[in-house]
Amino acid sequence: MTTSVLLAGGGTAGHVSPLLALADCLRRRDPATRITVLGTTEGLEARLVPAHGYELLTIPKVPMPRRPGPALVRLPGRLSSAVRAASDAVRTSEADVVVGFGGYVAAPAYLAARRRGVPIAVHEQNPLPGVANRLGARLTRFVATTFADTQLPHAVHTGMPLRQQISSLAGLSGAERAERRAAARAELGLDPDRQTLLVTGGSSGAQRLNETFGAAAPELRAAGVQVLHVSGLGKHVHVESAPDDGRDVGAPYVVLPYLDRMDEAYLAADLVVCRSGANTVCELATAGLPAAYVPLPIGNGEQRLNAEPVVAAGGGLLVDDAGCTPAWVREVLLPLLADSAALASMAQVATRFVVPDADERLADLVLAAAASRQS
Structure with a gap:
């Protein structure tokens, strides 16, 4: 049975590079794996994802305000719109698992996956988790971190997936x-x-x-x-x-x-x-x-x-x-x-x-999350 994976992340190379490393690893394991990437039209993913041969679906960019202000007042409406778009992406990609790397698109992707009953996997790059991945980690038991001391529920240290x-x-x-x-x-x-x-x-x-x-x-x-x-x-x-x-x-x-x-x-x-x-x-x-x-x-x-x-x-x-x-x-x-x-x-x-097999470790966790849907 072909596995469909929706990868959510973008903005800078810090999110896009590990996303592409995981995508490549999953494809090496099984060339039939369907890879779809959820991003924005503004981030680096808009160029790099298609250049690497993967399908890119886009949703509105939803920055998470760090302090009270007009942006925080507008957040519910903007987030709702992004979640609807992410939900459409989960549906059209027929995702068996949604994998988030943090950043602007991760939070809408997590909420859309939860709404549709699709398993979630999270990869956190930094010692201090961002807002989106703190949310994602509350919605799943499949959580991976780059650094061993990162504090997130259910966290497993996999290292940073790197391109070959x-x-x-x-x-x-x-x-x-x-x-x-x-x-x-x-x-x-x-x-x-x-x-x-x-x-x-x-x-x-x-x-x-x-x-x-x-x-x-x-x-x-x-x-x-x-x-x-x-x-x-x-x-x-x-x-x-x-x-x-x-x-x-x-x-x-x-x-x-x-x-x-x-x-x-x-x-x-x-x-x-x-x-x-x-x-x-x-x-x-x-x-x-x-x-x-x-x-x-x-x-x-x-x-x-x-x-x-x-x-x-x-x-x-x-x-x-x-x-x-x-x-x-x-x-x-x-x-x-x-x-x-x-x-x-x-x-x-x-x-x-160095964690030389970080991409393989993360792929194991992602496929375990996908398999949990059938268990």
């Missing part, structure tokens, strides 16, 4: 990594032999990183460090020109708005400066990369919590958003880039946090 492009990096030998690193650098317009810094704020970009590293570009290039800077869609990086003082400024500084193949960027890099979304932290551990994490300074502090275990163990650095300045690049980052032994030690520590 990323998870396969954990199994590379030294020779394979060196060969693929040279190819990745060449593909990305980088020098195969230079020390390489990857700067990324995720799919949405990070203005702080864009400003700081654009300003620090002359010193990085003068030190012989080449930079691959993923700016974020629609974001700009003003790369300062080097002073005309005769120093070597030949190191490339490559700016790209977005990369679908982040595995190539990880292969190219010796060190990463990034935000600390859960997906990013798990991907870098899997890739065996040291990182300087710059947590997003808004929200409930979840990004700092994501990175703290790796940093505390010695697998990375943690710097406040306000502290990520050109002076910090000069005084902290450049000396670290010059210390190959320290980078190697940090990379080795980071790999301790």
Whole structure:
């Protein structure tokens, strides 16, 4: 009997990437599995889901207000409309299970599934669960978490499901990594032999990183460090020109708005400066990369919590958003880039946090939830 799975999540890569990793895993297990994704017309899923060959159904975006105000007053009507649309998606996809990853579409999907008597599975990426997944966890006993200490009812630690492009990096030998690193650098317009810094704020970009590293570009290039800077869609990086003082400024500084193949960027890099979304932290551990994490300074502090275990163990650095300045690049980052032994030690520590079969673990839980409908 063919299983139909409705995956609900979207907005940023933090929700879309694990969703696609699970979809791919389910299809590898049984190519006949019907995969449908519930998202919005505005999020990253609108492009990535169809590009990966999966059907996308959309519902209205319903942000969950964090405080009282006009948005909270409008919430019941907007949520009701989204639940109706999600209910239609559950019906038309003939879903045997609805899997939520949090974000704007998850809460309507959970409520629609409950209304139609369809089993629910939840995957929570962060140490501090969001509003939608706290709701979902109250409606099911099939709850998975990225981090072992996440507090949700019925939670099982599965880790973060990663696409095979990323998870396969954990199994590379030294020779394979060196060969693929040279190819990745060449593909990305980088020098195969230079020390390489990857700067990324995720799919949405990070203005702080864009400003700081654009300003620090002359010193990085003068030190012989080449930079691959993923700016974020629609974001700009003003790369300062080097002073005309005769120093070597030949190191490339490559700016790209977005990369679908982040595995190539990880292969190219010796060190990463990034935000600390859960997906990013798990991907870098899997890739065996040291990182300087710059947590997003808004929200409930979840990004700092994501990175703290790796940093505390010695697998990375943690710097406040306000502290990520050109002076910090000069005084902290450049000396670290010059210390190959320290980078190697940090990379080795980071790999301790890998859950290599997280996609398989989550697939087991999802299929168990689907089977519960017949039991």
